[in-house]
Amino acid sequence: MIQFFVRYAERLGVNPKEAERFIKFLVVGTIGFVVDFGTLTLLKELTPLPTAVANTISFSMAVVSNFTLNRYWTYPDSRSKPIVAQLGQFTLVNVIGLLINTGILILLEVFFDSILENFPRIPIRGYIPAKMVATIVVLFWNFFVNRYWTYSDVDNVPETEVADVADSVH
Numbered sequence: 404m405i406q407f408f409v410r411y412a413e414r415l416g417v418n419p420k421e422a423e424r425f426i427k428f429l430v431v432g433t434i435g436f437v438v439d440f441g442t443l444t445l446l447k448e449l450t451p452l453p454t455a456v457a458n459t460i461s462f463s464m465a466v467v468s469n470f471t472l473n474r475y476w477t478y479p480d481s482r483s484k485p486i487v488a489q490l491g492q493f494t495l496v497n498v499i500g501l502l503i504n505t506g507i508l509i510l511l512e513v514f515f516d517s518i519l520e521n522f523p524r525i526p527i528r529g530y531i532p533a534k535m536v537a538t539i540v541v542l543f544w545n546f547f548v549n550r551y552w553t554y555s556d557v558d559n560v561p562e563t564e565v566a567d568v569a570d571s572v573h
Contacts, residue, residue: 427477428546431469439465454530458505466497483556492553500541507537
């Protein structure tokens, strides 16, 4: 499935390796979204935690999941940086992403609550569509900053070494 999108992107003039990384990043992000959104929903529905606190907990859980999957699947050729340094960079990018995410979530939660109160048959609280918008915005921030800073070393790895690392992961 990934190769289908990579071939299509290549026909559009996109570097196939970057297209593959972006598709894998989207898959990892989807898993992270399930972790983040699922945890946020559980915390909001089952605890009295404020939205910002619940969002910080859920977002942090997704960061751990995403770092692990990105390091070993999306960027298996990114090994010239020590894992601790790379985790630090990834965490910093994601803390900024968390601030962006939480800001959008808090601002839009009130907006969506006011819209949704006019539709009593729709049992959705405002934090749900607000979280979706915030996640889409932060997706692009996270991909581009992580790709060109956290995983910047992938461009420095010779192609034969990339193939060897990728084969050892599968």
